[in-house]
Amino acid sequence: MANQTSPRHVAIIMDGNGRWAEMRGRPRLLGHRAGAKRVREIVEACPDLGVEYLTIFAFSTENWKRTQEEVSGLMRLFRTYIRKEAQDLLRRGVRVRFIGDRLRLDAQLRRLMDELEALTAHNTRVNLTIALNYGGRDEVARATKRLARDVADGKLDPEGISDETxxxxxxxxxxxxxxxxxxxxxxxxxxxxxLWQSAYAEYEFVDTLWPDFTEACFREIMGRFGARDRRFGGIKSA
Structure with a gap:
C-alpha cells in the first residue's frame, strides 16, 4: 500500500479546554469558548492541506456526568456557535453534519443543527462533521437496532450480513x-x-491543549502523516 501524502479524513478529539482555563485561574467554560474559536482556524487550514473531511468530538455521551453548570454552559455554547458561524461556514464552502444521538439534546439545539445541515448541504470545499452527544458504543448499539429491525421486517437477509453491512x-x-x-x-x-471507523486509522497523541492547537501544529502532524507506511494488514511497501 503506497503512502498517502495527506489524510483525506482527519478526526480530532479536542481535549484540554477545561484544563487550559484552570491553568489560567479562569472558569472551565472560558476554555471551551477558546476551543470553539480554534475550530475555525483548523477548518480553514483543511483545503490547503488536502483534507476533505474533518470530524471533531464536541460532546460525548459520557460528558453528561460533568457538573450541571458545565453541561448547561456547553449547550449554550453550541447554540451560540451555530448561530454565529452559520453564514460564515456557508460562505467558506463548509458542509456541516452532526453525528450522535440527538434525542437527549434540547429542542432548540436540535432545530439549529437541522437548519445548519440544510443551509450548508450543497457545500463541497470541506466536510465538517461535529460529534455531539456521541459515543462509539452507543452508535454501534443504535446501528445494530436498525439492522435488527430490517432483518425482522424481511428487508435484510441475516446470512448476507458482513463487515460491510x-x-x-x-x-x-x-x-x-x-x-x-x-x-x-x-x-x-x-x-x-x-470505534468501528478507526480500525485502520493512524493516531497522533500530542501534549498541546486544544485551545493552543494552532494551524502550525496541524501542519506538522500532516507532514508526519505523509511519512507513514499504511499497510492495512499487508507487508511493508518497497
Whole structure:
C-alpha cells in the first residue's frame, strides 16, 4: 500500500479546554469558548492541506456526568456557535453534519443543527462533521437496532450480513473512514470515539491543549502523516 501524502479524513478529539482555563485561574467554560474559536482556524487550514473531511468530538455521551453548570454552559455554547458561524461556514464552502444521538439534546439545539445541515448541504470545499452527544458504543448499539429491525421486517437477509453491512447503519454512513485521529492534551486513549471507523486509522497523541492547537501544529502532524507506511494488514511497501 503506497503512502498517502495527506489524510483525506482527519478526526480530532479536542481535549484540554477545561484544563487550559484552570491553568489560567479562569472558569472551565472560558476554555471551551477558546476551543470553539480554534475550530475555525483548523477548518480553514483543511483545503490547503488536502483534507476533505474533518470530524471533531464536541460532546460525548459520557460528558453528561460533568457538573450541571458545565453541561448547561456547553449547550449554550453550541447554540451560540451555530448561530454565529452559520453564514460564515456557508460562505467558506463548509458542509456541516452532526453525528450522535440527538434525542437527549434540547429542542432548540436540535432545530439549529437541522437548519445548519440544510443551509450548508450543497457545500463541497470541506466536510465538517461535529460529534455531539456521541459515543462509539452507543452508535454501534443504535446501528445494530436498525439492522435488527430490517432483518425482522424481511428487508435484510441475516446470512448476507458482513463487515460491510453494519457501516451502512452507522451515523457516519456517508463518510469515508478516518485516515488520521488526533488527540490533544497529552492523554493517550480513544475515549469511545469512532470505534468501528478507526480500525485502520493512524493516531497522533500530542501534549498541546486544544485551545493552543494552532494551524502550525496541524501542519506538522500532516507532514508526519505523509511519512507513514499504511499497510492495512499487508507487508511493508518497497
Amino acid at each position: 453494519l457501516p451502512r447503519y452507522l451515523d457516519t454512513c456517508v463518510l469515508p473512514d478516518p485516515d488520521l485521529v488526533i488527540r490533544t492534551s497529552g492523554e493517550a486513549r480513544i475515549s469511545n470515539f469512532l
